[in-house]
Amino acid sequence: MVRRSVRDFDESDVRVRPNRRGSRPRTKDRPKHEDAVTARVVAVDRGRWRTVVAEGTAQQRAVTAMRARELGRSPVVPGDLVGLVGDVSGRDGTLARIVRIQERSSFLRRSADDDDATERPLVANVDLMVMVTALADPEPRGGMIDRCLVAAYVAGVEALLVLTKADLRSPEEFLAAYAPLGLEHVVTRRESPAESEDPARPGVVGLEELRERLSGRISVLVGHSGVGKSTLLNALVPGTDRATGQVNDVTGRGRHTSSSALALQLPGDDGWVIDTPGVRSFGLGHVDPEQLLDAFADLADLAEECPRGCTHLEDAPDCALDELVEQGRAGTAGPTRLASYRRLAEVLRRNDPWDV
Structure with missing residues (x-):
C-alpha cells in the first residue's frame, strides 16, 4: 500500500454531498400563465382568498x-381582479392559486398613524367611497369624514356621505358644515311602527335612494363601529346577515361587529358593495400634501405662481391662490374649491389620526 502525503490530495479527492434543496437549476424566466382565469376577490380569510x-x-x-x-x-x-390557475371549479376542498394582480383603477388605503408611511390597504378598484356616520348614538365626528375625503380625493374616487339614524336627530345642522364642500349625501332612518308592514322588523327609509346611487358601481362602506353599516348592507343585500351591534353606554362608541372586509353583489345589478370593519383611527401618513393639491387640478395649476415652499394654507404669506381665485382665474367655484382644499390640507397638518 502506497501512502500519500497531504500535498498529494486535491479537491477532486473530496466527496461533496449534493445540496438537494438547491440542486434544481434556477431561472429568471417566470411562467406567463396565459391560461389564467380572471376572478374578483371578495374576501380574505386566514391566508385564503x-x-x-x-x-x-x-x-x-x-x-x-x-x-x-x-x-x-x-x-x-x-x-x-386577479388571475387564477389550478382547480377553478369551485368544488368543496379545491384550491386555486393567485398568480397575478391586474392593474388597479383605484387603491384605497390608510396608515396606522400620520407619521407612519406604512400603508394598510383597504380595497381596490372601487369608484365610490360611501362614508357612513350616525347623527346620534354614537355622536357624529367630522374628523373621520374629512380624513376619508382626503383618501378618496388622492385615490381619484368619488365620495358619498350617508347619514343614518335621522329618526334620532335632524341632519340639517351637520350637513351645513359640509355644504361648502359640495358633498353628495343620502339621509336614512328606521321606519316608524306606523310606516312598517312588520313592526318587529322595521325597514330603512332612504334605502331606495341609496340603492340608486350604488347601482352599477363598485362601492366601499367606511365608518365607525355602530353607525349602521351592517344594517344598511343587510337591507341592500338580503340574506347577508352581517352582525349588528349596540353602542357602548360608557364610551359612546360602537363595538366591532365586522372583523373583515367583504364584497357583495347587489341583487339584480352588476354593482358591488364592500363592507369594511369599523375603524377607530384613520392615518394619512402615506399621503403627501402635493398629492392632495394635485387632486384639486384647477388649484394646482394656479399654485405654480406661488413662492417656493408655500403651504397654500390660509396663513401662508404671499400665497398666490387668494388673489388668483379672487380674480376669477379658478372659475366661478374658485372660492369654494379653495376653502375645501384648505380644510382638508389642515387635516394633514394636524397630524392626529385619532381625531376621527
Missing part, C-alpha cells in the same frame, strides 16, 4: 385560492 369567477354570467361561481409565491408581499384585497 375568496374569489368569484365568471362574474355576471350563468357560470358564476365561488373559488377559494391561495397566493402564489411569485407574488411576494404584494397585497391582495377585496375588489382586486
Whole structure:
C-alpha cells in the first residue's frame, strides 16, 4: 500500500454531498400563465382568498385560492381582479392559486398613524367611497369624514356621505358644515311602527335612494363601529346577515361587529358593495400634501405662481391662490374649491389620526 502525503490530495479527492434543496437549476424566466382565469376577490380569510369567477354570467361561481409565491408581499384585497390557475371549479376542498394582480383603477388605503408611511390597504378598484356616520348614538365626528375625503380625493374616487339614524336627530345642522364642500349625501332612518308592514322588523327609509346611487358601481362602506353599516348592507343585500351591534353606554362608541372586509353583489345589478370593519383611527401618513393639491387640478395649476415652499394654507404669506381665485382665474367655484382644499390640507397638518 502506497501512502500519500497531504500535498498529494486535491479537491477532486473530496466527496461533496449534493445540496438537494438547491440542486434544481434556477431561472429568471417566470411562467406567463396565459391560461389564467380572471376572478374578483371578495374576501380574505386566514391566508385564503375568496374569489368569484365568471362574474355576471350563468357560470358564476365561488373559488377559494391561495397566493402564489411569485407574488411576494404584494397585497391582495377585496375588489382586486386577479388571475387564477389550478382547480377553478369551485368544488368543496379545491384550491386555486393567485398568480397575478391586474392593474388597479383605484387603491384605497390608510396608515396606522400620520407619521407612519406604512400603508394598510383597504380595497381596490372601487369608484365610490360611501362614508357612513350616525347623527346620534354614537355622536357624529367630522374628523373621520374629512380624513376619508382626503383618501378618496388622492385615490381619484368619488365620495358619498350617508347619514343614518335621522329618526334620532335632524341632519340639517351637520350637513351645513359640509355644504361648502359640495358633498353628495343620502339621509336614512328606521321606519316608524306606523310606516312598517312588520313592526318587529322595521325597514330603512332612504334605502331606495341609496340603492340608486350604488347601482352599477363598485362601492366601499367606511365608518365607525355602530353607525349602521351592517344594517344598511343587510337591507341592500338580503340574506347577508352581517352582525349588528349596540353602542357602548360608557364610551359612546360602537363595538366591532365586522372583523373583515367583504364584497357583495347587489341583487339584480352588476354593482358591488364592500363592507369594511369599523375603524377607530384613520392615518394619512402615506399621503403627501402635493398629492392632495394635485387632486384639486384647477388649484394646482394656479399654485405654480406661488413662492417656493408655500403651504397654500390660509396663513401662508404671499400665497398666490387668494388673489388668483379672487380674480376669477379658478372659475366661478374658485372660492369654494379653495376653502375645501384648505380644510382638508389642515387635516394633514394636524397630524392626529385619532381625531376621527
